[in-house]
Amino acid sequence: MNKLLIASAGVMAIAFASCSGDDRFPGYDKTETGIYYKLHKEGDATKPVVEGDVVFISQVMYTDKDSLLFDSKKMLQPGEPYAVKIGKSMYTGDMFDAIKMMHLGDSMTFCLNAKDMWAKAYKQPLPAFLDSTSYLKYSIKIDSIYGKDKVAEIEKQQAEMMKQQQAMQEEMAKQYQGMEDSLLQVSLKKFKVSAKPTASGLYFMEIKKGTGPKLKMGDVAQVKYTGMLVNGETFDSSEGRPEPLSVVIGSQEPGERVIDAWTETLLMMSVGSKVKIVCPSSIAYGPMGNGPIPPYAPLYFDMEVVGIKSAK
Secondary structure (H helix, E strand, O other): OOOOEEOOHHOOOOOEEEEEEEOOEEEEEEEOOOOOOEEEOOEEEEEOOOOOOOOEEEEEEEEEOOOEEEEEEHHOOOOOEEEEOOOOOOOOHHHHHHHHOOEEOOOEEEEHHHHHHHHHOOOOOOOOOOOOEEEEEEEEEEEEEEHHHHHHHHHHHHHHHHHHHHHHHHHHHHHHHHHHHHHHHHHHHHHHOOOOEEEOOOEEEEEEEEOOOEOOOOOOOEEEEEEOOOOOOOEEEEOOOOHHHHHHEOOOOOOOOOHHHHHHHHOOEEEEOEEEEEHHHHHHHOOEOOOOOOOOEEEEEEEEEEEOOOOO
């Protein structure tokens, strides 16, 4: 029996008006709205997905380099489809537009632009393991479709499930908090950061004092950096890239916003500064984590400001 887990719009009709694919994804067609797609198995063409439906799907998500990010059958209800309520498109060519190309029983793969997804749907900065040219690949199978007349009943059951999940998450948060406190101390020792925490919990240690102007809100800082997990694994780095990372300090714009730990750190730096920081998850990626960063993970960064474009 299908269990219920209606996905929010943040994690997720257009006809097959398309042009041929290009070299980016050989073997795929492309819609006029920029969705690359490939049909693997055709279902019942008389039963399309429409706005307002609740559809039960199986979904596997990869990067465009085929690194697995999510498998619904392993990470949600093992072996079972999960429910998605099909809403209005958040932007042209989004996941809802993609799913509305499908029918009952269809199996398709879609490639969607990651930058558009994070900026326009999630309204969050692009994760460190992706860049502005990245795509995400979604392999989706439609298991069943429930029309609007069944949605109210499903949502009622979903609300009860969400209460149970919230209680479980609160209990998990208590357990993780104790674990994170221990990992923070391990990080400080491992990376030799000897500093007292700021009010936010940031551990900031200056390695080299800068000689240039002090940074302020709105400045565009040119930053070289390396980010590591407690086990010493590098999850992101500017090393090997042709240019340092440009950070608009304090920006809340999609695609520009950085974690709070970075904003606080940069405001204590000037051009030429080199620092080491350890930050708790509360000012990093929190209970959800981000890509290779686990939930409730304290993080370590080496950071150097190599240039600045002052705010107007």
